[in-house]
Amino acid sequence: MWLKKLFFILFIRPLVLLVTGIHIKGREHLPLDGSAILVANHNSHLDTLVIMSLFPLKTLKKVRPIGAYDYFFKNSIMRWISTHLIDVIALRRKVSKDDGHPFEAIYSAIDDGDILLLFPEGSRGEPEEIQPFKTGIAHIAQKYPNTPIIPLYIHGAGKVLPKGEALFVPFIIDVNIGEAILYDGSEKEVYTENLYQRIVALEKEVKNRE
Template sequence: MKTVLRYIWFQVLIKPLVLVVLGLNIRDRSRLHKHKQMILVANHNSHLDTMVLMSLFPFKRIQETRPVAATDYFYKSRLRRWFADNIIQIVPVQREIRSVRLDPLASCSQALKKGQSLILYPEGTRGEPEKLENFKTGIAHLSKRFPEIPVVPIFCHGLGKALPKGDFLLVPFYCDIFIGPPIYWQGNRNTFMKSLNQTMQGLAEQGNFKPWD
């Protein structure tokens, strides 16, 4: 039953909505199909981000791809938690770890060990439309644990205008998705983060977009 509901949500509702209303322009989409398992790393400006990124895959791959999301937001109510666990199938993480004994990346590691792919937003929260914030180093620690899994950077442009933070009304807006080359753990956290940040900045500059008014 859950599989049927997920199919209806992504294939019947989300994909047509994304294709018809948003009109995505996807650059280098073939990079998503070169690896069986990935950690997708993207900027985060809208609730649409996860829906759009998951819609880039066929349904079989959607079943194997899980977005990392904060429990303090998605577990606020029973309905929201049910939707997060059963339809989107998030990997729940706590943004504030109060005990040094707890591993904040435990749930992510468990999902990767099962062969699943992740969608991760290293900025930590939704920011201003298309304005890149500093990435947190959790992605470097995760890549160090799984150096054989490619980290694929993705820059999303326009989604923060189509459905801004705090809004619930979708505005038709032409959006661009830039998919970068894979990055692997290079043996050093600072080197890895520098490479990731530079790649993301390069993707953001590809469209030569003017700042939002």
């Protein structure tokens, strides 16, 4: 875990705070203790790192993003980075029967009191477009109705480092964190749609800033 801490102190925090810069709104909604699930829109690899860098160092070790197994563990270098520097929870997008329940790792992390970071769009979309959410988050919420789910909108990381680009170009990144919501007992599709609308509302707050 000290490698992860070092990686953020020496590399990610200077990069995010000094080179790009963040405007943050709703910082008081950031969970400082687990278990909790942060749900955010996704445009760039930077999203994960920016959101993780918002946490105080002593909380950082608990913060774990959920990432696709086929991408984050595709080779030994990625596997090493994902495991030691970021501490990704692997999620298999293609399920086979031998692997057990695909959410098993997620459930045990929640049981351990971790703070999870989930991108329900499933993958990085085009900048400034939020794709429909997958309903996986509703399954988790149903199983853990007392774990707060915190909607977060992030904008600008997709300009700094869009999907498929290697050139890092600094722009200020906006982050808007909403109030925590608990599972309200509604249908999975309805719950997911509500969550989607919450993040769209956070987006509007950022874009209409006067």
